Amino acid sequence: MSAEIDNRPRRARAKRINDPEGMRRKVLDVAEAAFQARGYHASSLGDLMAAAGVSSGALHHHFPTKKALALAVIDERVAAAVEDTWIAPVRQAASAREGVRQVFEAVAAELERQGFVRGCPLNNLAHELSLADPELRLALANIFSTWRQAIADRIVADQREGREQGTDPRHFAMFAVAAYSGAMSMAKAAQDARPLRDCLAALEQSASQAASSEPEPVARRRRRVLRRYSAS
Amino acid sequence: MSAEIDNRPRRARAKRINDPEGMRRKVLDVAEAAFQARGYHASSLGDLMAAAGVSSGALHHHFPTKKALALAVIDERVAAAVEDTWIAPVRQAASAREGVRQVFEAVAAELERQGFVRGCPLNNLAHELSLADPELRLALANIFSTWRQAIADRIVADQREGREQGTDPRHFAMFAVAAYSGAMSMAKAAQDARPLRDCLAALEQSASQAASSEPEPVARRRRRVLRRYSAS
DNA sequence: TTATAAACAGGACGATCACCCTGTTTTGGA
DNA sequence: TCCAAAACAGGGTGATCGTCCTGTTTATAA
Structure with a gap:
């Protein structure tokens, strides 16, 4: 021994x-x-x-190499940012729709507090690197996929619990992420948080039209301010 | 003389x-x-x-300078691309909602035909240049604004003619452009046209839920294939 | 024709880029 | 204590970048 x-x-x-x-x-x-x-x-x-x-x-x-650095930023930082900003809040919210609403609200409030818009980290890198390198593109696409899957999973859970009906989970998730990404694009170009606000309003209107079957009493608004998007 | x-x-x-x-x-x-x-x-x-x-x-x-070239591309080409791909079709369609649907459909079909996704020219440049130069940012923001205004104007026209009601024109326009831009972002990252298709499906579902007041019989589908997005 | 300026051609320049290479220090295991 | 490898330091390198500058051609107005 x-x-x-x-x-x-x-x-x-x-x-x-x-x-x-x-x-x-x-x-x-x-x-x-x-x-x-x-x-x-x-x-x-x-x-x-x-x-x-x-x-x-x-x-x-x-x-x-610089590419290795980019890959590390994507895998270790951007993915975490999406997790903190989107996935966790959606999981913790009262429902998928309410979670999406809260994130829009929180990000819009944060942008208004800051006074400028840097855009969505994932979306920014995705635009610049998707066509530049297949490996980077795949890493970015996977984050998008995880993001959407979390929302879709939440819709399925809502449906199992009778809070949601007649909604295709994948379609809804794609739509929510697309609306957010696009709104952030315009917010960045305009340097104004209004695109987020307007999209949130449009989202709530279309939701209220579909809420005739939902007994939910408007759903209370939780105050949840995100810590992401800090000034440099 | x-x-x-x-x-x-x-x-x-x-x-x-x-x-x-x-x-x-x-x-x-x-x-x-x-x-x-x-x-x-x-x-x-x-x-x-x-x-x-x-x-x-x-x-x-x-x-x-290179910046001057970028400005010329934005003013003379990107603006025209948005006009041809989006504004003119929306103006010519039976309604704003139907126009939006047609553009999604046409672009998705074109991307599937090509087999790859380069993204939205306006969105691509907006992401890369919005924070790099104020003048370029303004030029890009103005195109976004013109784009949204054309859709909002069409909603107003629809409302005057009784085809639309209870829809905020600015919110709807922002939402449509955001959903498109975001869907194109994901389509570019995934190199797949499905994000466009999924968003179109989600858009139609939310529209059908609000269509209880519309007497329109589903609205016939016009075949309109865009010539933009050609391979290099 | 002649003068003038626009429309090009094409090399040169300094700055900057990502990356490499040769040392030196530090660390952890034997 | 000793040693091999990791963790740095820092200048150098070739390539490439956007821009400039000096000519030459071309077209128009007088």
Whole structure:
């Protein structure tokens, strides 16, 4: 019985413990913000290095190429942003429709508070990179897919509980995400949150027309302000 | 009586008459296609010069800077594309809702025929340039505004003729454009026309729920295939 | 014709880009 | 303690970018 048995679980590779300030995380922070504010092509690695305070060697140690950095931002940051901003609120809301309404409301309020519109991180990158690289496109498309699936799942749950009827889950999810993405596009171009407000109003009108079978008493409004979309 | 009287109307500046092949037009053709396929930043002037077969001197004679070229593409091509693809069809349709439906249908069919998705030219440029330059942003926002106004005007006309009621024109227009733009974003990311189809289905379902007051008998479907979105 | 300016041609320039390469320091396991 | 590998530092490199600049051709007005 050698003492190796106790040491075996320690065979993990030499890793962090170093990294007192988290260089990789810092680069991801800066890259996420820069891609959101200026886009992928307009953000040079020199800019990112300066903003993050890291050397060229450090950056390329963690991210061999700029594309690898983009992939990391997409997988580790954009996906999380969609999860926090959309998926979790929709899951926690009283219903799918109410969840969609709440997110529109919360994002519109946040944009009005900020005074400017940077757009949807996923949508921004999707436009710039979908045709540029198949791998990046797939990563972005998967996030869109997860996003839609969460809404569709919520519709199915609502239907099982008798809160929703006659609605195709996939169609509704696609529609909700499309309306949001498109509204954010126009909000970004106009630098105005009104597109979100108008779409929310149109969404509620079409919902109220279909609510003749719903006994719900208008559904109470929960105050839920998102923390995403912070100024740089 | 000198002969000068006859010559006076000829005082117009020396211009075209030259330009046998239309160099400016050729550059705009190539730039429009390249911005659509690869985006603004990813399209170098060298690429455009090579593709158009023009020299650096010629290009910079017609467009002093790359930004000026982008502005010309936006004002002279993107605006026209929106007019041809959306505004004219909506004006000619039996109603605003039917026009929106037809455009969705036509674009979806065209994308399926092509087998790939380049996205909406306006939306593509809006995402890349809205935060990059105020002048370009304004030009793009104005096209969005014209687009929405045309739909809203059509709703108002429908209401005057008793074909529509209880619909806020601005909200509906914003909603229709947002749903289209967002659906095209996802179609581009997924390289699949289904987002258009799904949104069309969701749009028709919500319309049918509100159609209890409409005496229209489902509205016949007009075959209208768009010529935009040609392969490069 | 002659003068003038527009319409091009095409090379040159400085800046910037993403990436590489050679060291040096640090870390964790033996 | 020793060593191999990871974690950085930082200057260099070739390519490419948008723009400029100097000529040459072409068309129009006088």
